[in-house]
Amino acid sequence: MSILKDKRVYVVDDDEIMLLAIKAMFKSLGAQVTTNESSLKALEAIKDERPDLVILDLMMPEMDGMDMCRLMRQESTLNDTKIVFFSGKSYEHDQQRAMSYGADGYLVKPLLDDTFISAIEEIMEEKIEITYWGVRGTLPVPGEKSLKYGGNTNCTTIQFPKNNLFILDAGTGIKRFSDHLLSEGVTNLHAKILISHPHWDHINALPFFAPLYVPGNEFEIFGASHGHVTMRELISAQMDGVYFPIRIKEFAARTYFRDLKEEEFMINDIKVTTLLLSHPGTCLGYRLEYKGRSTCYVTDNELFPKGTPGHNQNYWDKLVAFIHKTDVLITDTTYTDEEYKKKAGWGHSCVSEVAKLAHEAEVKELHIIHHDPDQFDEDIDRKLERVRTLLDEMNSRTKCIAPHEHQTFKVV
Numbered sequence: 001m002s003i004l005k006d007k008r009v010y011v012v013d014d015d016e017i018m019l020l021a022i023k024a025m026f027k028s029l030g031a032q033v034t035t036n037e038s039s040l041k042a043l044e045a046i047k048d049e050r051p052d053l054v055i056l057d058l059m060m061p062e063m064d065g066m067d068m069c070r071l072m073r074q075e076s077t078l079n080d081t082k083i084v085f086f087s088g089k090s091y092e093h094d095q096q097r098a099m100s101y102g103a104d105g106y107l108v109k110p111l112l113d114d115t116f117i118s119a120i121e122e123i124m125e126e127k128i129e130i131t132y133w134g135v136r137g138t139l140p141v142p143g144e145k146s147l148k149y150g151g152n153t154n155c156t157t158i159q160f161p162k163n164n165l166f167i168l169d170a171g172t173g174i175k176r177f178s179d180h181l182l183s184e185g186v187t188n189l190h191a192k193i194l195i196s197h198p199h200w201d202h203i204n205a206l207p208f209f210a211p212l213y214v215p216g217n218e219f220e221i222f223g224a225s226h227g228h229v230t231m232r233e234l235i236s237a238q239m240d241g242v243y244f245p246i247r248i249k250e251f252a253a254r255t256y257f258r259d260l261k262e263e264e265f266m267i268n269d270i271k272v273t274t275l276l277l278s279h280p281g282t283c284l285g286y287r288l289e290y291k292g293r294s295t296c297y298v299t300d301n302e303l304f305p306k307g308t309p310g311h312n313q314n315y316w317d318k319l320v321a322f323i324h325k326t327d328v329l330i331t332d333t334t335y336t337d338e339e340y341k342k343k344a345g346w347g348h349s350c351v352s353e354v355a356k357l358a359h360e361a362e363v364k365e366l367h368i369i370h371h372d373p374d375q376f377d378e379d380i381d382r383k384l385e386r387v388r389t390l391l392d393e394m395n396s397r398t399k400c401i402a403p404h405e406h407q408t409f410k411v412v
Helices: 016-027 039-049 065-072 092-100 114-125 173-184 231-238 313-323 337-343 351-360 377-393
Strands: 008-012 032-036 053-056 082-087 105-108 129-134 155-160 164-168 190-194 218-224 254-260 264-267 270-276 284-290 293-298 328-332 365-369 399-401 408-410
Touching: 008 016, 008 039, 016 032, 032 039, 039 065, 053 065, 053 114, 065 082, 065 092, 082 092, 082 114, 092 105, 105 114, 129 173, 155 173, 155 284, 218 231, 231 254, 270 313, 284 313, 293 313, 313 351, 328 351, 351 365, 351 377, 365 377, 377 399
Parallel strands: 008 032, 008 053, 053 082, 082 105, 164 190, 190 218, 218 254, 293 328, 328 365, 365 399
Antiparallel strands: 129 155, 129 408, 155 164, 264 270, 270 284, 284 293
């Protein structure tokens, strides 16, 4: 059943044939549809009727779609109404302007097929999707023993509504994501790249992210500066001629850098909060929140067990507060408890401490990543089983998952 069933849809377009076609499509899905060729009359009717969805043409003689959108967003009674432009103009400038006025989506005509309906349904659903492109830590692990979870190092994407794409870390998994984008023919890509820290397994594949070399794309790269060394200098240094044949100046996409500390800021409608983590050097965890849903990305991070020299109760309490009741916690679960005894102080966590953390913080869903390069698929299976057992013993409501490459999860 379509999410559009019983939704009240108002379509404004000065093309009568287009109105008839759109009306037929929505009525076949059980939606209640009103159409209007007059933008002025439609604006007053929309204020009174408060539909669930308004579909606007951009170029109309009485009042163009931009002004209609701007005026609708001034009405508090229409806060819950989704506004989608459906225009023959495909210019990036128009799309950005529409979003700045409060539009929830921008679709380009004709597109009157299943793709159109799917796009509208996604906008109505306000879907947030997490996709994993690499879940390993330290080094890639190729070969037949790592086919289930994949062998690439950390890279995760979170797709928010209104085309807000976030890329978390740039390990070798970002190359797989790059290949996916190229195969899909994605153009005019805008994204935020959040770097946890500049250890090699989190940045070394950024130069292989092909969209950085495509004009028209735009990226902002966020991360912690290290003393006097900025994020731009950190990324540029690994592309120095000594280490890499292509320099950062070869990026053809518009690329910006922003240095972060522990702070809180907004990117469009998404709240971003950062936390300094327990790891050698400067490492940041990220909490991303959108309309009551949240995801926390916390890697690399060492949870020293209570009673050991490195344990810091203040840090533990601060971390619990940071991730408290998050929908999804993506976190470093590198070692088994036995392995950790030999590698304490290396900056990574073991399964028992991660399970305790997730339970105490009342995390809804725990995703364990950053697996040790000496672990293969069967080892990760055992880690997952152990975390689940520990959570069961604590009567925890937290659900635990070990994601694999190219696996996607909805945040609900």
